[in-house]
Amino acid sequence: MLRMRTLVLGLLVLWATSFGISPGNLKFVEYPGFDEKHSTWGSIGYSAKYDKVIIGVCNHINKVAIYEYDCAKGTMSLRNWVAKGGHLQPFQWQAKIHTPIVENKKDGWMYFGTDAGESKAEYYMDHPDGYVGGFFMRYNPKTFELEALGQGLKQQSLKELQIDQIRQRLYGIAYPSAHFLIKDLKSDSLYDKGGLNKGHVSRVLFTDDWGNAYYNDIRGHLVKYQADADSFIFALDSLPHYPTTEGWIIRTGMRAWARDKDTYFIMTHWGRLLSFIPQEKGLGPVGNIGDLWEDPSRSVDSVISAGAPNLACGANHKLYYWVGGHGHYLLPDTAVFIECDPKTKNKTILYKFPIKTVMECTGSQIVDKRGNIYFAARRNAGTRSYGESGTSEPFLIIFNPQKELK
Amino acid sequence: MNIMNHIACGALALGLTVPVAAASKSEQYFKGVFGQDSAVDLAHPKKEGKTLPVGGANIRAIVQTGKYIVGVTAPQYPNKSPCIFRFDVQKGALEDFTDFNTLKKPGVVPSHALVAGDSGLAYAGTFGNGQTGELLEINSTGAAVAVKTLGKIRDKEGVFTVAISPDKKTLYGILYPSNAFFAYDFAKRTAAVFDETVFDAVTRDMISQVHSGEEEPYCKALGIDVSGKVYGSTGQGMLFRFDPVAKKIEMLNLQLPYIPWRVHTNRVESWVNGPDGMLYGGTSIDGFLFKLDPKTLMLVNLGKPNSAGNLKSMVIIDNTIYGLVGEGAHFPQMFSYNLKSGGFDVLGLISISIPMARTRYTAYAAKSILRLPDGRVVISEEDLLPSLIFMKL
Numbered sequence: 032m033l034r035m036r037t038l039v040l041g042l043l044v045l046w047a048t049s050f051g052i053s054p055g056n057l058k059f060v061e062y063p064g065f066d067e068k069h070s071t072w073g074s075i076g077y078s079a080k081y082d083k084v085i086i087g088v089c090n091h092i093n094k095v096a097i098y099e100y101d102c103a104k105g106t107m108s109l110r111n112w113v114a115k116g117g118h119l120q121p122f123q124w125q126a127k128i129h130t131p132i133v134e135n136k137k138d139g140w141m142y143f144g145t146d147a148g149e150s151k152a153e154y155y156m157d158h159p160d161g162y163v164g165g166f167f168m169r170y171n172p173k174t175f176e177l178e179a180l181g182q183g184l185k186q187q188s189l190k191e192l193q194i195d196q197i198r199q200r201l202y203g204i205a206y207p208s209a210h211f212l213i214k215d216l217k218s219d220s221l222y223d224k225g226g227l228n229k230g231h232v233s234r235v236l237f238t239d240d241w242g243n244a245y246y247n248d249i250r251g252h253l254v255k256y257q258a259d260a261d262s263f264i265f266a267l268d269s270l271p272h273y274p275t276t277e278g279w280i281i282r283t284g285m286r287a288w289a290r291d292k293d294t295y296f297i298m299t300h301w302g303r304l305l306s307f308i309p310q311e312k313g314l315g316p317v318g319n320i321g322d323l324w325e326d327p328s329r330s331v332d333s334v335i336s337a338g339a340p341n342l343a344c345g346a347n348h349k350l351y352y353w354v355g356g357h358g359h360y361l362l363p364d365t366a367v368f369i370e371c372d373p374k375t376k377n378k379t380i381l382y383k384f385p386i387k388t389v390m391e392c393t394g395s396q397i398v399d400k401r402g403n404i405y406f407a408a409r410r411n412a413g414t415r416s417y418g419e420s421g422t423s424e425p426f427l428i429i430f431n432p433q434k435e436l437k
Numbered sequence: 438m439n440i441m442n443h444i445a446c447g448a449l450a451l452g453l454t455v456p457v458a459a460a461s462k463s464e465q466y467f468k469g470v471f472g473q474d475s476a477v478d479l480a481h482p483k484k485e486g487k488t489l490p491v492g493g494a495n496i497r498a499i500v501q502t503g504k505y506i507v508g509v510t511a512p513q514y515p516n517k518s519p520c521i522f523r524f525d526v527q528k529g530a531l532e533d534f535t536d537f538n539t540l541k542k543p544g545v546v547p548s549h550a551l552v553a554g555d556s557g558l559a560y561a562g563t564f565g566n567g568q569t570g571e572l573l574e575i576n577s578t579g580a581a582v583a584v585k586t587l588g589k590i591r592d593k594e595g596v597f598t599v600a601i602s603p604d605k606k607t608l609y610g611i612l613y614p615s616n617a618f619f620a621y622d623f624a625k626r627t628a629a630v631f632d633e634t635v636f637d638a639v640t641r642d643m644i645s646q647v648h649s650g651e652e653e654p655y656c657k658a659l660g661i662d663v664s665g666k667v668y669g670s671t672g673q674g675m676l677f678r679f680d681p682v683a684k685k686i687e688m689l690n691l692q693l694p695y696i697p698w699r700v701h702t703n704r705v706e707s708w709v710n711g712p713d714g715m716l717y718g719g720t721s722i723d724g725f726l727f728k729l730d731p732k733t734l735m736l737v738n739l740g741k742p743n744s745a746g747n748l749k750s751m752v753i754i755d756n757t758i759y760g761l762v763g764e765g766a767h768f769p770q771m772f773s774y775n776l777k778s779g780g781f782d783v784l785g786l787i788s789i790s791i792p793m794a795r796t797r798y799t800a801y802a803a804k805s806i807l808r809l810p811d812g813r814v815v816i817s818e819e820d821l822l823p824s825l826i827f828m829k830l
Contacts, residue, residue, distance in 0.1 A: 225513050263492075
């Protein structure tokens with residue numbers, strides 16, 4: 032019932048459609064059975080092996096649920112809990128999952144890391160009675176099992192995670208020190224490669240087909256972990272930005288990524304879309320696709336950020352992203368959904384929603400085999416407020432630019 | 438008190454999700470904050486200017502010699518060599534560096550202290566891997582920083598830490614892995630070694646039982662009082678004193694403060710000379726601050742700044758101790774202790790502007806604090822991408 036109400040409300044405020052995209056291309060799905068649910072934080076991933084989308088839904092205090100969306104059946108199910116499945120003790124509380132949930136193509140498990148939620152962790156920064164630290168974890172979409180694989184750094188969250196599919200290693204970013212961690216799944220060894228950004232813990236880490244990882248430093252320079260050489264390569268130039276863009280924005284760097292074959296796309300904190308072509312050795316070329324939304328009536332720095340990190344490339348080779356969140360919106364209290372053709376750099380607003388319908392969305396390149404794109408979304412719930420970031424209620428958005436969804 | 442500004446903005450620099458209402462305020466704050474307090478990056482690879490190698494830049498110790506800050510690094514990555522660098526204080530830039538490959542002694546790392554001698558010279562030592570370590574003389578006065586070895590103190594032993602006499606004629610130190618004390622005469626180029634400070638069998642057994650890190654129990658810092666006597670620690674956190682006139686070691690029957698059962702690896706982590714003739718010291722495992730009266734040999738435990746251990750470095754400015762406490766997961770924080778009124782203030786993580794990135798950053802691995810003649814302090818970082826952080830306290 033709630034699902035229907037939300038969908039109808041969303042459609043009522045539909046602003047525009049283009050290229051044949053209609054209200055039927057969009058679908059909202061609720062998370063059942065978790066009254067305290069508050070938010071999702073990029074905690075989403077697609078299991079190609081089992082054709083399921085896995086989402087970590089939290090109360091942002093101490094409860095994190097694992098949901099499955101069965102892409103074929105169109106059903107959403109609550110499958111497990113981080114604390115229960117991971118056999119965590121109360122003192123090992125975890126507030127959320129802030130990493131993507133990444134499929135290991137070798138074993139089919141979905142890997143992720145856990146997080147404290149900033150305020151609570153930092154309030155107790157002077158330990159020993161605070162946050163014990165985030166865990167590497169994995170979830171099995173076939174058996175619904177969840178396993179804790181051990182902690183990252185003591186008393187620090189895991190903010191990002193990706194997998195070197197070749198070497199079977201997890202890459203992680205610790206919070207707040209932004210240390211780059213490597214967890215070898217074969218030997219169960221943990222390697223700390225040191226801190227990469229003391230200005231901000233950037234929220235994007237992605238890998239290429241050679242198992243290299245990409246992050247950014249405090250200057251907004253791309254940093255590549257060259258896996259075969261076990262060393263870092265630092266770009267000598269910052270990712271493209273305006274000369275007036277301030278350092279405290281640049282330090283955040285990348286916010287989301289997408290991929291179309293060999294080309295990656297990057298959304299930056301300063302509202303820019305970039306292309307990037309990784310190379311086996313060294314860094315690759317970076318191209319500029321322009322601002323997320325180019326409006327001559329606005330100053331170049333007026334859109335500080337996308338607000339919430341999300342980006343996906345559809346089967347039609349076009350980029351799709353929501354702009355809005357954390358107080359930053361193109362229009363007052365309105366989230367907009369944009370289509371961008373990276374070849375022409377043309378951007379088109381497809382939908383506009385008030386924040387009570389769509390407040391912000393996360394997720395990088397969560398696309399199933401049908402071309403459906405998934406976003407872990409939140410709406411301003413009005414009354415519900417748990418933990419940080421105020422009132423919020425999470426739900427799943429499904430979008431397909433090429434066909435209507437049932 | 439501009440340090441309070443640093444602390445107040447620590448949350449922002451930590452990367453806290455900025456509440457909507459605070460976003461515009463933080464934007465305003467970050468404009469035009471680059472004053473006399475700033476951090477100079479040493480290792481981010483860049484187009485112009487020298488940088489220390491990533492993975493080999495973790496700063497272990499610094500000292501000022503003339504217009505330079507000289508530093509030694511202990512690499513984070515095993516395939517990197519320690520470096521010796523000099524930093525021009527007035528230019529605010531890394532001048533140059535050399536690495537330990539020039540010493541042709543693979544596997545050794547720098548001692549835990551670096552001292553300034555006469556004529557722009559600095560001294561350090563090396564130890565590690567069971568090899569014979571050496572004394573190093575670092576000359577920062579020439580066209581390039583130059584390092585030469587002064588030889589070993591004793592076969593199969595390295596130099597764990599060093600201190601220098603007030604007249605700059607004698608270098609004192611601790612050997613590794615014995616914890617023996619030595620006094621090196623610059624003029625004669627000879628060293629006298631004193632084995633009274635070597636760990637006894639009981640200590641070694643206790644250390645073995647608690648499975649501590651190899652370096653943990655060794656005396657990391659030597660203090661020197663106004664009369665020139667040298668103070669350090671041996672097993673079970675017991676203090677000793679060396680009399681340079683009598684050339685004798687005296688065991689003081691004074692034990693460093695510790696939390697019960699946490700004694701076997703306790704040691705002095707840092708010393709600073711007070712204006713009142715007292716020596717102030719910090720302990721390792723529990724992070725206590727203590728006062729030692731060299732005349733009466735009374736030791737007073739002044740307490741702990743916070744729950745962290747490793748009270749690792751201190752300076753005194755205007756009757757106030759400023760120091761760093763914490764290590765590893767327990768991020769180092771700055772504290773102050775007023776010598777007149779007593780009482781600690783915990784000033785928090787060090788968060789400061791870094792012009793390179795036009796923003797602020799937070800030092801999660803602050804290592805040592807050094808007072809400069811111009812009234813500022815400089816803080817070094819033991820980190821992958823370290824900076825030298827200059828502050829006016």
